Amino acid sequence: MERSLIELSHISKSFDGTMVLDDLELSVRENSFVTLLGPSGCGKTTTLRIIGGFEKPDAGRVVFDGMDITGLPPNKRQVNTVFQKYALFSHMNVEENIAFGLKIKNKPKAYIADKIKYSLKLVNLDGFEKRGVASLSGGQQQRVAIARAIVNEPRVLLLDEPLGALDLKLRQDMQYELIRLKNELGITFIYVTHDQEEALTMSDTIVVMNQGYIQQMGSPEQIYNEPENAFVADFIGESNILDACMVRDELVKIFGVNFPCVDVGFAPNCPVDAVIRPEDIVLVEPENGQITGTCTHLIFKGVHYEMEVTGENGFEWLVHSTTFCPVGEKVGIRVDPFNIQIMNKPASVDEEAVGVEE
Amino acid sequence: MGKKLLAGPYLLWMVAFTVIPLALIVYYGFTGVGGGFTLANVAAIARPEHSKALVLSLALSMVSTVCCLVLAYPLAMVLRGRGIGKGSFIVFIFILPMWMNFLLRTMAWQTLLEKNGVINAFLGFFGLPKLQIMNTPAAIVLGMVYNFLPFMVLPIYNVLAKIDDDTINAAADLGANFFQTLLRVWFPLSLPGVISGITMVFVPSLTTFVISNLLGGSKILLIGNVIEQEFTKSGNWHMGSGLSMVLMVFIMASMLLLAKYDRGGEGTTF
Numbered sequence: 001m002e003r004s005l006i007e008l009s010h011i012s013k014s015f016d017g018t019m020v021l022d023d024l025e026l027s028v029r030e031n032s033f034v035t036l037l038g039p040s041g042c043g044k045t046t047t048l049r050i051i052g053g054f055e056k057p058d059a060g061r062v063v064f065d066g067m068d069i070t071g072l073p074p075n076k077r078q079v080n081t082v083f084q085k086y087a088l089f090s091h092m093n094v095e096e097n098i099a100f101g102l103k104i105k106n107k108p109k110a111y112i113a114d115k116i117k118y119s120l121k122l123v124n125l126d127g128f129e130k131r132g133v134a135s136l137s138g139g140q141q142q143r144v145a146i147a148r149a150i151v152n153e154p155r156v157l158l159l160d161e162p163l164g165a166l167d168l169k170l171r172q173d174m175q176y177e178l179i180r181l182k183n184e185l186g187i188t189f190i191y192v193t194h195d196q197e198e199a200l201t202m203s204d205t206i207v208v209m210n211q212g213y214i215q216q217m218g219s220p221e222q223i224y225n226e227p228e229n230a231f232v233a234d235f236i237g238e239s240n241i242l243d244a245c246m247v248r249d250e251l252v253k254i255f256g257v258n259f260p261c262v263d264v265g266f267a268p269n270c271p272v273d274a275v276i277r278p279e280d281i282v283l284v285e286p287e288n289g290q291i292t293g294t295c296t297h298l299i300f301k302g303v304h305y306e307m308e309v310t311g312e313n314g315f316e317w318l319v320h321s322t323t324f325c326p327v328g329e330k331v332g333i334r335v336d337p338f339n340i341q342i343m344n345k346p347a348s349v350d351e352e353a354v355g356v357e358e
Numbered sequence: 359m360g361k362k363l364l365a366g367p368y369l370l371w372m373v374a375f376t377v378i379p380l381a382l383i384v385y386y387g388f389t390g391v392g393g394g395f396t397l398a399n400v401a402a403i404a405r406p407e408h409s410k411a412l413v414l415s416l417a418l419s420m421v422s423t424v425c426c427l428v429l430a431y432p433l434a435m436v437l438r439g440r441g442i443g444k445g446s447f448i449v450f451i452f453i454l455p456m457w458m459n460f461l462l463r464t465m466a467w468q469t470l471l472e473k474n475g476v477i478n479a480f481l482g483f484f485g486l487p488k489l490q491i492m493n494t495p496a497a498i499v500l501g502m503v504y505n506f507l508p509f510m511v512l513p514i515y516n517v518l519a520k521i522d523d524d525t526i527n528a529a530a531d532l533g534a535n536f537f538q539t540l541l542r543v544w545f546p547l548s549l550p551g552v553i554s555g556i557t558m559v560f561v562p563s564l565t566t567f568v569i570s571n572l573l574g575g576s577k578i579l580l581i582g583n584v585i586e587q588e589f590t591k592s593g594n595w596h597m598g599s600g601l602s603m604v605l606m607v608f609i610m611a612s613m614l615l616l617a618k619y620d621r622g623g624e625g626t627t628f
Contacts, residue, residue, distance in 0.1 A: 054527050074530040081531045087524035091546045100542070101532035152532060 005030040005188055006051060006156065011060035013046055020046045022212045024060070028156075028190060028205075033182055035191045035199040038209035039235070044192045045084075045160055047209070051190065052081045052158050065155070079156040080149035084164060086141045088133045094120075094144050095129040101152040119147040122181065139170045146181070156188040163198065175201050196236045200224060208232050229343050233275040240281075240318055244274040244342070252342060255313050257291055259335060263342035273343045278320040279304070280339035289332015293317060295325045309333060386599035399600025408584055408601065415581040416608070418495055419563035422502035423510075426559045427552065429503070430510035434551075435544070437511075438518040449515070456508050464501055464572045471497055471573070493575035501569040502559075509558035517551030518544070553616050561609055581605055 004027040011024040021043045028034050036044035049055040050062060053074035062070045069077060080101070089097050095116055102112045120126055123143035133141060142162055149157055159178075163171045179202055182189050193199055199206050200220045208215040208223060208231075216228045227233035230241050244254045249264040254274055266272060286292045296316070297308035307319040309331055317333060325331050390396040402408055437448055455463060470476045471492040478488045491497045521544070529539040545552075567582035574580070581601065588598030 052527075052531060054530075074527065075533045075535055079531075081528070083524040083528055085522065085524060087522060087528040089525065089528070089543060089547075091549075100529070100534075104533045104538055148528075148532070 003030060004028060005065055006190075007061075007063040008047070008050070009061050009063070011047070011050060011057045011062070013043075013050065013055060013057050020212055021050075021057070024212070024214065026207065026214065026217075028188060030155075031186060031188055032204045033179075033189045033191065033202060034205045034207060035193060035203035036207050036209055037193060037196060037199040037235075038215075039194055041211075042209040043212040044194075044209050048081075048158050048160055048190060048192045051156070052079055053077050054081075078154055079158055080152050080154035081158040081160065082142075082145050082149050082162045084160045084162070086138075086145040088141055088144060088148070090133055092133070093129070094125070094131050094133060094136070097133060097144055098148045098151055100148065105152075115151045119151045122150070122184065123147045124177070138165050139174065142166065142174070150181075150185060150187075154187065156190060157185075159189060159191045161193055162191075163193075163195075171198070178202060200236070208235060210235070226341055227275060227343065230273050230275070233273075233341070233343070238278050238318055238320075240276045240278065242274045242276065242315070244272050246270045246272055246342070250337070252340065255291065255311060255315065259290060259340055260337040261340040261342060262338050263340075266342065266344075271345055273345055275341040275343060276335055276339060278306075278318040280335060281309075281317060281319045281321065282334040282336070283307075283309075283319065283321050283323045283325055284332040284334050286330045286332045289334055291333045292330060293333060295327050295329050295331055298325070298327050383599045383602060386595050387603045388600075389596060391594070391596060399596050400604060402597055402600060403604045407579070408581070411579045411584045412581045412604070412608075414495070414578070415564055418499055418502065418580065419560050422499045422506065422563050423556055423560045425499065425503045426507050426510040427556065430507060430514055430555065431552075434511055434514040434518050434548075437515050438521075449512075452511065453508055460505065461568065461572075463505060464569055467497075467501055467504065468492075468572050471500075492573070493577060495574070495578060497573040498570050498578065498580070501573045502563045502566065505569065506559040506562060509562075510555040513554040513558065514548055514551040517548045521547050549619070553619065556616060557613065560612060564609060565605065 006026075006028040008024055008026040011021050011026075012019070013021040020041075024043070024047065026047070036047055038044045046055060050057050053069075053072060053076075057070065060070075061068055064078065089100065092100070098116050098119055099112050102115060107115075116129065117126075120128060123146055125140060125143050125147070128136075128140070128144075133144060136144065142165075145162070162178075163174050166174060175198060178189070178191075191199075191202065200223075203220060205217065206220055206223045207217045210231050216223060216232045218226075223232065223236055227236060227239075233239045233241055242254050244252050246263075246266040246268060247253050247258060248268055249266075250261055252259050252261050252263070252272070252274055259274075261274075291311055293309040293311040295307055296310045297306075299306045301320075304320045304322050305324060307321065307325060309317040309319055309325075311317060311333075319333075387399050388395055388397070390398060403412060433452075440448065468475075471489070472478070473488070473490075473492060475492070481488055491500070525547070526539060526543060529543045534542065565582050567580065567586045570578055570580045570583055585598050585601050585605070588594045588601065
């Protein structure tokens with residue numbers, strides 16, 4: 001286990017009386033790729049800006065490499081930021097933009113020239129030195145913003161939804177580029193996004209946030225396969241969240257039917273939320289199903305069919321399957337025990353899966 | 359065709375009130391009282407009393423432009439920092455005097471600055487030495503700065519307000535302190551506003567005769583006063599036109615100089 005480089009403790013922040021972050025605790029390991037993920041207004045950008053020094057927390061401490069930097073202005077911090085709208089200096093060309101930080105630090109000319117060349121190569125923009133930033137496309141501007149940040153050799157690179165303005169194809173390319181960049185530079189990335197796919201693709205650690213609270217923190221696999229609450233389950237990918245009741249260990253009652261599962265440690269008859277991913281539902285002949293229903297909706301998605309199967313109690317199951325089932329047909333549903341994820345019911349309103357938007 | 363028709367009234371306006379008057383000035387400027395072509399009116403700028411007035415005008419308008427810039431820039435920064443809602447009230451307070459008559463405002467300064475005026479009465483009450491700036495160049499500069507300061511503040515404020523917060527954050531993020539950010543980001547990005555501010559203060563300062571009349575007394579003549587007197591007192595329209603053409607050349611030269619700086623600001627300031 002590597003030591004933690006950034007430590008946020010008891011961070012609270014409110015704007016005009018609205019609580020944005022409430023007693024936030026976060027620790028970021030050196031050399032990790034951490035993604036803060038959540039819907040707009042969940043406090044992820046504020047968290048990033050507190051680390052960057054652009055916002056002061058109302059309460060709490062920011063510790064960087066063992067040193068309290070809570071009151072340190074941004075220009076004294078060993079972090080660099082890639083801003084959401086690039087924030088390039090429009091009165092300078094590409095080269096001058098990249099050189100900005102190095103010139104401020106009075107680095108020798110030859111060193112700066114080397115660094116510009118190296119960083120432009122790293123972001124695949126060789127030969128763009130003299131171009132004006134206004135003449136670049138969004139993707140190119142983003143690359144310049146990244147180059148401008150990394151020439152300063154920060155310990156941590158903060159990225160605030162850097163791919164938000166790019167089109168889908170470019171966004172996917174840039175995701176791989178960022179992973180490559182991170183590996184080549186060997187520094188810590190803290191990445192903010194509301195795009196769960198982006199988070200799953202790139203991160204070592206995902207921090208799911210909602211309404212100023214951390215909902216869950218873990219590896220992409222943990223977050224996806226073992227969501228701790230309904231919000232996380234709903235926000236990360238699509239899912240069926242079902243009212244259920246634990247019968248005993250490894251047995252859960254959903255809509256009056258007992259499903260074997262793998263979760264233990266819940267009190268008998270304890271009401272819980274059961275999460276089943278749409279791709280984990282197996283469609284079978286009605287007589288072989290644990291539950292039966294009628295297919296009410298069918299869309300071909302390429303990789304699979306997206307279907308809605310309405311159960312006898314009226315619940316609409318979201319199903320992703322390569323098995324074709326025409327609308328109106330009766331069908332059986334089976335779920336393997338390890339594909340059922342049992343969660344406690346939300347203890348507070350804050351954990352409720354509300355305001356999910358993408 | 360339809361579009362050309364729409365432009366008609368404006369063309370007519372331009373011809374009637376811009377082209378023809380300008381042509382008349384050129385005509386008067388290059389002709390003598392008798393009617394023949396002459397360069398004497400233009401060359402008259404070389405006369406000591408005229409060139410002295412021109413040099414003084416240039417000097418005073420430069421001083422007042424610099425004063426305006428020095429006062430306006432920090433103010434514009436403060437206004438921007440307040441955000442739109444809170445800033446606009448201050449802008450309002452600031453613009454309020456502009457809605458009052460220009461002459462009235464300048465005459466108010468006369469009352470304030472007079473030998474037995476309000477300020478001196480106030481100073482005298484506390485036993486302080488009297489202020490003797492009425493009818494000096496200093497009073498004229500004061501009048502110019504007071505009257506034209508809003509014309510410097512507003513264009514600068516407009517440009518500053520458009521600069522994205524994150525651009526400034528980016529400079530800090532890259533290690534720049536406040537002064538480095540001011541010099542390398544704020545100022546170059548606000549240059550277009552500064553240029554138009556300079557234009558809007560320098561040109562009226564250079565051509566004014568009202569401020570110098572009211573606050574400079576009869577002893578200090580600016581080129582604006584000289585031209586005015588040629589028209590109103592001496593009745594020599596030819597001389598007045600010739601001199602105002604010379605003044606126009608100076609204004610155009612300064613505009614060209616500024617335009618060059620503006621273009622230079624597009625990326626070479628670093």
